[in-house]
Amino acid sequence: MLSTVRFEVRNIGYHHGNLRRAIIDAALQATAETGPTGWSLRELARRSGVSHVAPVHHFGDKTGVLTAVAAEGYELFADALAAAGDDFFEVGVAYVRFALSHRAHFQVMFRPDLYRRDDPDVVSAERRAAGILRAGSRTLSGDAGPDRALTLAAWSTVHGFASLWLNGSMAESADGDPEATIRAVLRAAFVRP
Amino acid sequence: MLSTVRFEVRNIGYHHGNLRRAIIDAALQATAETGPTGWSLRELARRSGVSHVAPVHHFGDKTGVLTAVAAEGYELFADALAAAGDDFFEVGVAYVRFALSHRAHFQVMFRPDLYRRDDPDVVSAERRAAGILRAGSRTLSGDAGPDRALTLAAWSTVHGFASLWLNGSMAESADGDPEATIRAVLRAAFVRP
DNA sequence: TCCCCAATCTTGTCGTTGGTAAGATTGCGC
DNA sequence: GCGCAATCTTACCAACGACAAGATTGGGGA
Known part of the structure; x- marks a missing residue:
């Protein structure tokens, strides 16, 4: 049986709008799920709909x-x-x-x-x-x-x-x-x- | 200036002798230094002088x-x-x-x-x-x-x-x-x- | 209004990691 | 002394953090 796939579109154009906030929120959610070391920067990027290295511009590193x-x-x-x-x-x-x-x-x-x-x-x-x-x-x-x-x-x-x-x-x-x-x-x- | 390199030889032959104990000790030492998530399985293996995947046999995974x-x-x-x-x-x-x-x-x-x-x-x-x-x-x-x-x-x-x-x-x-x-x-x- | 610059985001790449697969070595029990 | 199971190895894969260099875009000054 095919499962329903839900797309969360948060990013229409090239610029996200408020990526900094989105990454922090993603980090909070991921931390609540799997602890503060249970996620990767790349996963936060995916959850926010941006490329794997976009967060680096705002935060430098993990x-x-x-x-x-x-x-x-x-x-x-x-x-x-x-x-x-x-x-x-x-x-x-x-x-x-x-x-x-x-x-x-x-x-x-x-x-x-x-x-x-x-x-x-x-x-x-x-x-x-x-x-x-x-x-x-x-x-x-x-x-x-x-x-x-x-x-x-x-x-x-x-x-x-x-x-x-x-x-x-x-x-x-x-x-x-x-x-x-x-x-x-x-x-x-x-x-x- | 060349620095002195110290080799810690813990493993002479193919078999370590007590790798299980050595890995746990390495984990304890590494945890004391950089916390329980601050080290890799491969690093424990290096510290114990074995290949990167030898610990897996004793512990399954990290x-x-x-x-x-x-x-x-x-x-x-x-x-x-x-x-x-x-x-x-x-x-x-x-x-x-x-x-x-x-x-x-x-x-x-x-x-x-x-x-x-x-x-x-x-x-x-x-x-x-x-x-x-x-x-x-x-x-x-x-x-x-x-x-x-x-x-x-x-x-x-x-x-x-x-x-x-x-x-x-x-x-x-x-x-x-x-x-x-x-x-x-x-x-x-x-x-x- | 337009254009340029700086902020933002991308693709591309490298060395490292956790984990699996398959094969080599060795010591111990029979 | 031999064969098997425990132990350890090399080889490989996808994912990760981080860096470099280039593409896109919005907004402020002319």
Whole structure:
């Protein structure tokens, strides 16, 4: 039986229009499907309907694509954290929610061997996110002043939870509710009864 | 100026002797240097002094090498956790110590998209490690009985700490003492003052 | 309006990779 | 001491990342 073939025509003329955006989107989709190293530059080009080497003009090389993804990721990450206010709990939940809803971005962001960490866009966005995180953990330490160990504990907990959930190590990730679970986890670790 | 060339002769005759072990060791070394996706099967073969396709006979394909690394990793992991006793703190510290001292193993183990998770060796070793982890967290909950949220919290914290330390996201990883830091972190999260 | 230039995209090519196929070598059990 | 199975080899293929050089096009200045 012949299967129906669907053509996605995104490129009519010689010039694409917004190839940069299209390549980043293709990278995000491919990363969600097969991980940040499970695709080739040529595949992104095919998905975008351009020749195998068109992406190079915009990103230089494969690392350039991943650098752009990381930079965009940290921007969105900072936005998401900022929107959660400065309550420790809500920032923590937002951290996890971002990781799960922006799986592809998150997977790249915290694998710095994949991209250029000294890229100016990456650096500035990362700094912004780090600042918001620190502010969030400050509401935990209360009037005792900034507590580095507590900050690291909170960060480790939400980051570890997100990582284990994403890679399927946690049994709950099969059918559980991530937001309810991370709230229970944060309560267990950080709420003094 | 001519540089000195050093030949590492590991293979005299046609048969290597213990190619399987040599390839795994080469994979571990290469992973420590450039990450679990930063090397090629052919490079492992070169490092072991055999033809580019000799490893295939022992491992089938590249995924097979990573599966063997993961299986060995979980075995060593379970050993390390078991040696720490059943005190929650010591098990947590052992978790982090293992991640940092067996960086290559750890990096592969928790990236299940890289290897065959249903491999029998992997499954049994993983189960053993999980059992020890659960026992360790039980000393935390005390006489209140098993507390899943607390178990997840402890696991998330040590795993997140190890991940962030390994990928250099944590400022302390530049020159800090990991063991002292994780102890402070665990105290901050889990010791009721 | 037109033309030219710079941005964008193409074809062509090279060395390397993962994987398969088929054949050579060797050591071990009988 | 011999034959077979395990081990390792050479030969090959399609796909990849990257570079070079050339084609196409849109928009700003005359």
